[in-house]
Amino acid sequence: MHDILFYIFAAIILTSILFIAFTLNIKSSIKGFAYFIAGFSGVLLLLNSQLLSLIIVLVLLTVMFAGVLCKEVIYKFITEKPVRDEREDTYFTELNSETSQKNEQGKPVKNANIISLLVISLLSGIMASVLGAARWQMISIEYSVNSFGMIFTKYLPFILAISLLLSAMIPVIFRIVKLKVPSGSEIKS
Amino acid sequence: METGINHFIFISALLFGIGLYVLLTAKEAVRVIIGLSMLFTSSILNIAAFAGFWNFNPESQIIIFVIAVVCLLNIITGVILFFRHYKVYKTNIFDEVSSVE
Numbered sequence: 001m002h003d004i005l006f007y008i009f010a011a012i013i014l015t016s017i018l019f020i021a022f023t024l025n026i027k028s029s030i031k032g033f034a035y036f037i038a039g040f041s042g043v044l045l046l047l048n049s050q051l052l053s054l055i056i057v058l059v060l061l062t063v064m065f066a067g068v069l070c071k072e073v074i075y076k077f078i079t080e081k082p083v084r085d086e087r088e089d090t091y092f093t094e095l096n097s098e099t100s101q102k103n104e105q106g107k108p109v110k111n112a113n114i115i116s117l118l119v120i121s122l123l124s125g126i127m128a129s130v131l132g133a134a135r136w137q138m139i140s141i142e143y144s145v146n147s148f149g150m151i152f153t154k155y156l157p158f159i160l161a162i163s164l165l166l167s168a169m170i171p172v173i174f175r176i177v178k179l180k181v182p183s184g185s186e187i188k189s
Numbered sequence: 190m191e192t193g194i195n196h197f198i199f200i201s202a203l204l205f206g207i208g209l210y211v212l213l214t215a216k217e218a219v220r221v222i223i224g225l226s227m228l229f230t231s232s233i234l235n236i237a238a239f240a241g242f243w244n245f246n247p248e249s250q251i252i253i254f255v256i257a258v259v260c261l262l263n264i265i266t267g268v269i270l271f272f273r274h275y276k277v278y279k280t281n282i283f284d285e286v287s288s289v290e
Contacts, residue, residue, distance in 0.1 A: 165258060
């Protein structure tokens, strides 16, 4: 059962990352990233890291909801197009349109770069073959053994430090967002 | 065929390679953030695989938590920086910045 689930999640991950790498539409690559995170949390679930998987799913849901809430700002930032169509007064009328770069002839610029693709596939192939061919000790995962209690008792200072780091970042983020920046014309002058 | 640690390492290596490709060929700010987070997730998957196959130990979970938090902060900082950049230059495509300047 776990083997079949692993292959399903692996297929989701590989399909979505290939889709991210070779799609021309930025919005599609973000959707692919959401699918990738979903598959990744499933693989973590298989690796007996239920807590981390749950946290990743919660963070994904939070980011999605935050993205929906401030979609006007984020949509314009991602696609460089206004979210509201003045002619039809509807949201996301450009949802299915291509938002990729266009060259001088109006043709979309391809993301694929054959030299970097070859070099990186060679690198990842060597990594996968060397590490995968090693004679690892074959031990099946013991799902009955987990000690999440220790994380919240013995290693509680680490959790507190991480929470402190995150809570310190929130005011910094608000501070940076509220900072006044000169516009492009002011910089030119 | 029973899944071993090799399968997870293979997925992790592929994730690293494709994440690196996305990062190197990125022309838009969003793709840079996605590529960086793919690299982080490949390392998380590696640690989680070794931790899962060699008994569950809380230390590995703590390390994964730290990496995940650093990844999250990296994404947040990147989004803010690129958003400020967009406000100034009115573009998030890197090739167009030089023409704006």
